[in-house]
Amino acid sequence: MKSRTPLVVVGDALLDRDVTGHAERLAPDAPVPVLSRPERSARPGGAALAACLAAADGREVTFVTALGDDEASRTVREMLRDRVRLVEIPLTGALACKTRLMADVRPLLRVDDGDGRAAAATPEAEEAVAGAPAVLVADYGRGTADALRAALTARAAHAPVVWDPHPAGGPPVPGTRLATPAAAEARRFAGRETAGPGEDDAKGPRTGLRAAAADARRLLELWDVASVAVTLGEDGALLYQGGTPLLMPAPHRAGGDCCGAGDRFAATAAGRLADGELTEIALREAVETATRFVADGGARGVLRESAPGDQDAAPARGAQELVRRVHARGGTVVAAGGCFDLLHAGHVELLQAARRVGDCLVVCVNSDASVRRRKGGGRPVVTAADRVRVLEALDCVDAVVVFDEDTPERLLGELRPDVWAKGGDYALSDLPEAGLLESWGGQVVLLPYLDGRSSTRLVERASRGPGAAPRSAPSSRR
Structure with missing residues (x-):
């Protein structure tokens, strides 16, 4: 198999926890589901998930992120060991954690805690970005991308940069090759706080295709990037590079847990652009890979993925x-x-x-x-x-x-x-x-x-x- 180009992933690590059980009755003291026979699991979340997915593709991955001395940071650090080369910058506060209560594959409730943010960048982190063959920025609004903004701006002039934005974070740096907002994020970034009449982000090409195209056109102007791909969930992605937008439909409708599908999409797109593929080809593969990711169980399988090259x-x-x-x-x-x-x-x-x-x-x-x-x-x-x-x-x-x-x-x-x-x-x-x-x-x-x-x-x-x-x-x- 042809060797794959190394990738540097920059972004905010999270710790994701799931408590999964069966909800077959309501509690006698309140009309809420009772979760029985719960199973608990944890995995890298946020940009850490994107880094693990890129590594599972057979790439050498350097992951630049903020971690501290809290329990969640130690857990994520251990999960990433032997998967990626970790370059840390200081974290102020505790690492953010997301805990989902799941009835089979349906979320019942999510609990967020941890308010940690990235502090100033380190010389090692700036050096990792400066020498990157390609960069994926998985911005989760916790400050890592902001801390390295100058280094990322300089690198975007010489290597492909893919930016997966977050409403709480900053815009992509000028010269970014590809930005990958979800439909709701694109709407907010474009200045439309609410959906228009008849629009539904979950069914983009059916009712919101025109709005997604307009948002992508606006973001291409605002952000000074080469291309914008608005992800549309189970309907694929809309690519805009100027002119007529190109719709990349999903190969089929995958039922399952979609948590992490955006990270799977961005990691594939960044990796294929790093390998020298055209944006259209990289996006088509990203849509197919994200669809398969959801059908295969989503982010819950990230710690048991196969060795690189095991296609079956x-x-x-x-x-x-x-x-x-x-x-x-x-x-x-x-x-x-x-x-x-x-x-x-x-x-x-x-x-x-x-x-x-x-x-x-x-x-x-x-x-x-x-x-x-x-x-x-x-x-x-x-x-x-x-x-x-x-x-x-x-x-x-x-x-x-x-x-x-x-x-x-x-x-x-x-x-x-x-x-x-x-x-x-x-x-x-x-x-x-x-x-x-x-x-x-x-x-x-x-x-x-x-x-x-x-x-x-x-x-x-x-x-x-x-x-x-x-x-x-x-x-x-x-």
Whole structure:
């Protein structure tokens, strides 16, 4: 894998805590939910989360932040150890902490404490910024970016700077390559304190697209930056560089905990700009990565991310989290599998039918190496990454996971679906998965399959050239 450009992250570290349980009744003495069987967890928050996410991408990350001697600072310092190179500036007061009380994945209440702010910058911090190949400023309004403003202004003239702003912080420094406000933040920075008639930040392109474009245009003028990307939640992001804005839609709607999605977006964009990508390409990847981040469980998974380069682990975790949520509410999980090389009408009909069987559909896809072993050296025609992207675009598909073995038994053992769906061109005797599903009470089902459709036939027809007569052949199993 090509080495990735190092990144310097500047911003305010926070400590995030979650108390997660189940809310199944109200308290007898007040109409408030009772959180039972609580589980407690903690993770780096704010700019510390952005730094960890950038490091998880396989980058060398230097994190410049303010920490003190309080308990929260010590906890964050320990969490960051062996993940990033930490450059500290003094903190006055206690580090800010956010504690969320969660009923499953729904927040009930948030408690904020800690009023610490960054003091003056240190020579080491200024030196880290001055030599940065690229900088991500994750400003959470606690003074770190302000303390290093002069150094950041000087560096913006020579290296890409991405600025994720906060209403309590200052504006991006002049020459910033990309600013990434959320829709509500862009509205406030642009001088519109309230939403206009019919605007809804949570549904930007549907009702607030014009307002987001106007805000981005205004911010480009106010801030003297090269580009502004207004993030629109599950609807993607709007990029404005002058002229006509460019909408980067999300690949699909990801249900889950969106805490940290903005940091995931900014970290990806900054990293790809550091690697020399065009802003449009960096933003498209940032939208896709943020969407996947939410689907995979959000910030709660940051301390258990896979090693750099492990491309299958995060999607697998996301599918496992989806299965857990569906089973927790008594739903039925359906899985289907195959190579899905050259997706065709037969595949689509099968997947749509499979989704109607239950409450979610997880698609298990053979890796490129697995397809080659099954189909021969000329296959796959379409790489696994592109096959996954096409499958994820289908409304009937809730998650996609790639497996490298010849058959999906190992993956099925991890997911434990209730139903394993295959096309009707199989016989139950051909499916070794049947016994595995039965071991946990699952069921294999055969679904109707459009006769005569197959990737193999499409490949053969394409190889004979246009106008060639279809060759009679038995039905192929994908």
